[in-house]
Amino acid sequence: MPQGISQHLFLPKGRGIGLKDGKLDKEPFRKVLPVLAAKVAPEKAGVLLKSSVMKRSLLDVPRVKSVARGPNDERLVLLKYSDQADLTPEVQDFLQTQSAELVSHDIVFDYDYWTADEIIHAILPEEIESGAPSGFATVGHLAHLNLRPEYLPYKYVIGQVILDKSPTCRTVINKLDNIANQFRVFRMELLAGEPDYVVTQSENGCQFTFDFREVYWNSRLHTEHERIIANFKTEDVVADVFAGVGPFAIPAAKKGCAVLANDLNPSSYKYLTQNIAENKVDSLVRPSCEDGRAFIRSAFNRAYDDSLPPVPPRKPSKAEVKERRAEGQAPPPPPGPTRQRVDHFVMNLPDTAILFLDAFRGVLSPANAGERDLSGLYAEGSMPMIHCHCFTRELEPEKAEVDIRQRVEEKIGQGLGEEATFHWVRSVAPQKEMYCVSFRLPHAAAFASP
Ligand SMILES: C[S@@+](CC[C@H](N)C(=O)[O-])C[C@H]1O[C@@H](n2cnc3c(N)ncnc32)[C@H](O)[C@@H]1O
Numbered sequence: 381m382p383q384g385i386s387q388h389l390f391l392p393k394g395r396g397i398g399l400k401d402g403k404l405d406k407e408p409f410r411k412v413l414p415v416l417a418a419k420v421a422p423e424k425a426g427v428l429l430k431s432s433v434m435k436r437s438l439l440d441v442p443r444v445k446s447v448a449r450g451p452n453d454e455r456l457v458l459l460k461y462s463d464q465a466d467l468t469p470e471v472q473d474f475l476q477t478q479s480a481e482l483v484s485h486d487i488v489f490d491y492d493y494w495t496a497d498e499i500i501h502a503i504l505p506e507e508i509e510s511g512a513p514s515g516f517a518t519v520g521h522l523a524h525l526n527l528r529p530e531y532l533p534y535k536y537v538i539g540q541v542i543l544d545k546s547p548t549c550r551t552v553i554n555k556l557d558n559i560a561n562q563f564r565v566f567r568m569e570l571l572a573g574e575p576d577y578v579v580t581q582s583e584n585g586c587q588f589t590f591d592f593r594e595v596y597w598n599s600r601l602h603t604e605h606e607r608i609i610a611n612f613k614t615e616d617v618v619a620d621v622f623a624g625v626g627p628f629a630i631p632a633a634k635k636g637c638a639v640l641a642n643d644l645n646p647s648s649y650k651y652l653t654q655n656i657a658e659n660k661v662d663s664l665v666r667p668s669c670e671d672g673r674a675f676i677r678s679a680f681n682r683a684y685d686d687s688l689p690p691v692p693p694r695k696p697s698k699a700e701v702k703e704r705r706a707e708g709q710a711p712p713p714p715p716g717p718t719r720q721r722v723d724h725f726v727m728n729l730p731d732t733a734i735l736f737l738d739a740f741r742g743v744l745s746p747a748n749a750g751e752r753d754l755s756g757l758y759a760e761g762s763m764p765m766i767h768c769h770c771f772t773r774e775l776e777p778e779k780a781e782v783d784i785r786q787r788v789e790e791k792i793g794q795g796l797g798e799e800a801t802f803h804w805v806r807s808v809a810p811q812k813e814m815y816c817v818s819f820r821l822p823h824a825a826a827f828a829s830p
Pocket residue numbers: 562563564595596597598601621622623624625626627628642643644645648670671672673728729730
């Protein structure tokens with residue numbers, strides 16, 4: 381049996397199609413395929429589409445409707461052949477019984493039809509076509525690419541195709557360097573669309589707005605944010621040492637936690653503050669803009685001196701209010717006590733977070749706590765948990781654990797014990813694995829004299 385027209389339906393790869401003076405020319409992507417169509421009265425179209433005899437002869441091309449309208453409002457049920465001789469006798473007999481007339485119909489496939497991948501592969505020259513950039517990450521309305529040098533001559537065209545083909549995308553950029561600076565931001569160039577870098581991205585039920593040129597954001601960390609937040613109990617107090625624009629702090633507050641959220645980057649702080657307000661968690665999150673080390677040294681004292689608000693009472697539904705009234709029940713209990721102790725530290729600055737751990741040494745001793753007696757709040761066995769992100773070159777989990785444990789213990793000045801967990805987060809580059817080590821702050825380290 382002949383294969384039908386779909387065998388002709390592809391764009392040749394690696395031919396430099398659609399490039400004119402270095403710009404995108406959409407015309408060469410137009411392709412016209414003549415097919416046979418069974419012209420029937422509107423009420424007959426469904427009969428043909430459902431018929432088991434017709435099944436293998438109907439047009440089956442992605443993103444193309446199998447029925448078109450004729451000039452007098454008849455229906456054209458499209459077939460996958462262009463030559464009547466390719467139709468089986470059963471199909472021809474069936475069409476006759478349905479009074480269907482066979483006509484020729486042109487299907488037009490143009491620039492709008494092809495996927496971004498198909499177009500990019502057609503545009504690029506043969507030598508570099510096979511490794512063409514296929515995926516890109518998005519943040520809000522912005523798509524970001526990391527083009528290898530050989531694709532740079534085609535960067536604007538690639539950007540334009542991505543813009544045209546992504547309905548929610550308004551801006552396409554290319555990263556210009558790897559992030560190695562203190563605030564983990566990278567330089568970028570506009571490839572296509574509007575020069576608008578202030579994006580709004582949702583994650584874990586919260587909205588985050590920020591200028592992508594000025595702050596750190598990585599949508600790939602979404603599950604890691606969620607995993608860490610799942611560790612927090614509603615009544616916990618969380619101190620986020622490297623908070624960015626709030627992807628740990630704000631969802632944690634949404635679940636009832638009180639949060640001290642800190643970031644040294646003034647722009648992160650600005651958007652963190654804005655996001656706290658926009659997500660309506662102002663009463664539960666206290667933002668600050670200071671060095672992580674100073675923040676760690678002061679977090680315990682701040683929570684003690686200016687205790688954090690209690691877990692907000694859950695707003696009862698209208699039905700619950702009605703039910704309580706009907707049953708003559710007392711109003712819901714008042715909120716619990718304010719919160720004075722920190723239960724978790726989050727430290728997501730994988731490149732150097734471990735180096736900040738020595739700030740915990742003696743943090744609860746009189747040398748740092750002054751006259752406050754924090755020993756009742758922080759007893760052995762109920763010390764805060766520290767979730768510290770880091771990189772390791774070790775690929776095997778056992779070796780990674782040994783490496784990370786040794787570096788953490790050296791900084792904190794105590795053994796971590798068997799309770800510590802080592803969670804693999806993702807591979808960042810060859811020989812660069814991201815982990816999160818979670819451990820209880822050793823009592824002896826926190827109360828150690830200087
Ligand atoms: C890898 S980002 C993580 C941001 C956020 N927690 C997240 O998960 O998306 C690290 C953050 O640490 C901030 N940072 C870098 N050095 C710092 C320091 N010495 N003290 C406090 N924050 C710092 C950066 O500005 C950046 O926002």
